[in-house]
Amino acid sequence: MGLAGSNKYSASPNTLFRRLAQLCCALFFPFFMGNGAFAACQPDLMVRLASETDAAYLGEGIYESTARVQSRSQPAYPGLPAQFRVLVKNAGDQPDRFLLTAPGSSAAVTVSYLDAAGVDRSAALSGGGYLTALLAPGESLFLLVRVTPAAFTAGASYRVAVTAVSVGEPLAVDQAKTETIACLGTAAVIVSAPPDGTGAPGVVVNYPYTVTNVGNADNAFALSATLPGGWRGELFADDGAGGGVAGDGIRQAGEIRACLGTGNLAPGAPYRFFLAVTVPESAADGARAESLLAVSGDGASGTDRVDTTAVAPVVVLSEGVRNLTRGGIFAPSADAVPGDVLQYRMAVTNGGSAPATSVTIDSPIPAGLTVAADSLLISLASTGEGAPCAATECGLARIEQGTLTAQLGAGATSAAGGTLPPGRTIYLFFKAQIQ
Template sequence: MRRIKLKGPLAILVALALIGIALAQPTPAGTSISNQASARYVDSAGQPRTTTSNQVVTVVQQVYSLTITPNGSSEALPGQTRSALPGATVYFAYTVSNTGNGTDTIALTTPQGTADNFNLTGVTVYRDDNCNGALDAGETAVSSLTLSHQGTPSSSACVVVAATIPAGTPAGQYANLNLVGTSSGGPSDSDNWARANVTAAAALTANKSASPSGPVTPGTTITYTIFGQNTGGSAASGVSVPGLSGSGILIRDIIPAGLEVNSLPTGSAGAGTVQIVYSADGTNWAPLTASNLPLVGNGSVAVGMFISGSGAFFPQGASYTFSFQARVPLSAPAGTAYTNAATVRFNDGTQQQVVTTNGTTNPVAASPNVAVGPYGYPTGGATGSYTAGSYTVGRSGDTQSITSAYSGSVVIFRHTLRNTGNAADSFTLSHSGAPSGWVCQFLADDLTTPLSGPVGPVSAGGDYSFALRCAIPAGYTATTAQTITVTATSQAGPTQSDSTTNLVQAVVSGYAVDLARLGSGGDGDPSNDNPPSASANPGTQVNFPIEVVNTGNNPDSFNLSATLPSGWSALFYPDANCDGVMDTPTPSPITNTGVINPGGANRRCYIAVVQIPGGTAPGANPISLRVDSATDTDPGTPGIQPASSDTVSTTVNVNLVVGLALDPDRSGTVTSPGTITYTHNLTNTGNANATVSIPAVTSAYGWTYELSTDGSTWSASLSGISVPAGGSVPLYVRVQVPGGQPIGRSETATLTANATYPSGTASDTATVTTTIVGGELNLTKSAVSYAGATTTVRHPSGAQAYPGDQIVYTVVASNIGTGSLTNVRVSDPLPAHTTFVSASATASGFGSGAQVLYSTNGTTWSTTPPTSLPTGGILYVGVDTDGNGTIDGGDVMPAGASITLSLRVQVQ
């Protein structure tokens, strides 16, 4: 049984394996494990949103471990024995392996035994380059070996320890020798005892080679050769073999399980008659002919060579050689090790002897390969279509296409890759060809969770589905096909990659808008869009009820503006019930509509309030009102549509009146602490100059209100403001909110302007309403790594871990806004190079009856955390507030509420 010498973190690996946690090959030192959480929700304005957390990166540290075989647990129980004449050299063959996860230098020493008869001389360790157990010309002496980490072709090496039996040593005595390996990281392997017997009888050596001597790929033919000679003091005799005539020397080799022998072996000997033989059970033998082929190894089937002769027929110095070829199956998985050793049976003149050759090991090397193609068809040959996002994606062969997409929209192409290699592998995803300005990102197959770093590991023959999401710029259009190539590249074999093609056949504008008088928007008739003309006095205002209809294909927001005579101003107020009458209380004016979904049913109504300056001469004054897309803003780059906009025109007929106006009322939001500045107009609508004063404002909450007419000089109150007839002076109100104010607190302050004229007085008021706010859903992520499954912290930020260590990721999703969120789903993917251990989640601020739910597919929910998560899997968490057992639009996350998700994984 192979033994593992352990120290430190790698001891945790074995302990975990013993309690039933299956671990893959240790992750190589220096590997970065990246993890990023995401959340999907509907915000307080009813718009679907996605947010991502910060990224956490853990770097795998090096652990040290080694093995030396064959084992010899003590001097009394050596792992190999060699016999030779006094003065002869004996050779002990070993394999030294680095079973750690990083490159290591292993020092080799050869202490001699104390429970034996004598010491060997000239003890030297040689690197056995061809692993045939013999010392060949050109092979050099070594005192250490530098080996790469487990799982790589150069993680093991063969050595031969050569030692000489002193001349004159009596027959029957023996010497013991140990090969000790010590890692640069501390662990050692010190139970590899071997024994040299002194004999005067016949002694046959037995060595074995495999060509190739190291890793093989599926389909490779391995040539095994067993060879040796009589190095003893007399001729060797034969033994009886069941099924064969006479007596002879039997070279026996059990075919490694799974290998196939398709051709007859060959062999020769320096004495006796050679016969090629085989055994179906490893015990009973018969001559081997072509009719018996092929022979497939199953642990019992053996091939061999029988050297027959009479009496002591195999003299001193006589040699032999036997070779056969065995083919590695095409389906052999990586990591399969074909280990083989042969035996030689003979009679040394007094009794039967069995000599075992050195062992050969041919691991099946990873043969990385990958195929990537349309969703569900990783190797191509795709047909049919599917819907992703807003579009139908057609599949044909190795290509996916969308017939036409709208500018400003998102296209999603789903893909499936297959690991067509023979070992688990991770894959790097890349894309190319996306037009300038397009923003493309890889997502998990849930079409939400972002992928960072490589995906996998994916088992040999396994599939992994993912998506490419591309946001088309708002102003981009194209009449020719846009090609985006997706490529998957093996991490185990960076030269192995495969690509698939995605097409967007055309891109048309996704933006349009209709601005019209109330009741005429979106009817497709521009002739009735203009509002009727109006009459008003100087210093007053005229209201024009209008509506905005998003006639495009994408959600959009629109900026509102007006073209007016010099000195005039316009403000736009929401008309919530679309009745053309200013709502009560008067809402805050806006300059942007906010998001409007496409379709006439989603129209938004406004009242454009046009302020006529005092002193304006009577007459007809043409004005126009305009909306401009806030998204489609490019003015007209070649190949790109101009901005989406619309304009209506009307006329204001003005008469002169007198008076004072302080407008408009203002409202806004600010953080605590924070500062916000409002702008008002102080207008003299009379026909004489006025002197205006504004007294100080008192706050109920200790907020500070400051006034200014130039935006730079501030005071609590103002006086002596000169406003000419028909003139206007800006009034700035600065509100400073101290820290510690609760989110949602609101205060309305009234400003009073008092005007003195040469005869008479006038006054007007305006209000400023300020509300304390925060953001909305905030997502943060942290990690802590632990030594194995213990509570001992390996690294407080999770920046480092060893194979077998556990990492606990903590994701906190908090509603830091003032409004409620709905359908909140927090997701965290299982990082590459890790295995799921456990998960838990808690919630606060949701009220009684709320319950945490878990999902591994985003569709089926449970109150119980999952007990497993597949490679590339995603854990979803939400809070069920309406009691229907699922996470949907009826589940509300109030302001201030939070969800905490804990995901525990183990580093492979």
């Protein structure tokens, strides 16, 4: 399938009249169909190496105005440029055209963009943009992106991004990126960069890594990880042991074979493994550790840094009281004399970054008070007035034998506390008269 080269046309008055009538019909039909007649517009860019099959396309269903996930890397050698295939698919539910833009050649690198017919569309893409033919929903076309470095400085990197914008909806954008590594008779290695992660104290956070030999000779790479004190990092092979799939980036329970190196890798061969970071049991909410992964081979090395942040609940209990007889606001204490009626407030807040579970309160009632019947209230409001919070959402409470007992949070029962999400506060109120 080719790309449309122009959206210009000449027309006679009769032709213009017919086109105007068609336009009126096109506008008239959605008027009677309602809002449902207007369909969504969305380009979907995908990228793979030219040497791979279509099953290797990366980025389907991912829409990034700046490519992070849908990005592929490949080495280039003198006389052997890096080649990628970029697919643009109409992921909307109406026919649409897409404006493709991409950088052009420079003194450092030559870039060409060939359509399915082999026609170089570089001038259009790097200029005002290239407008595709009208694509039906689900229909696609591709460009062959060829990147040739002009000077082969070992390890030099050239990034070329292709951006697609919907003509039907200019806010619908997607981007795919290619990275070319220049190699000249020297070793080179690429280390993937997984995103930062989080974990509760005591939890193991697994980071999938891929080390690729992008040199032009066999090489073996040693692997090591360095973490700050109190944090533990281990390296395990992504070998599919225990029923998993080797190299899938998802650590299975059986993948426990430690790895200190990749073994011998042919040019272009990858090695996949996990960095397993254990969050210390004593880690406070928000504690962070930077892990340094080091890869070292014959004449080539690389590193990556990844941050792990501890997420934990931080449950805080605060108390207040106000004198209802004399008036006043909730404060840590209140002036009162026998006969005055006080209202007590207990606020339970999860100020951490993870849900708090099994939230319970067991607090004695101050001496010298007679608790007013039916005054116990559980609420999400701090005022002490209004309707109570539903037990399924906030929990249960009771006062028996001079003690306030509460099981708080969603899913709480009379025997166990429930779950309190981060940032949520539950209030308990009761009224009592001073004897």
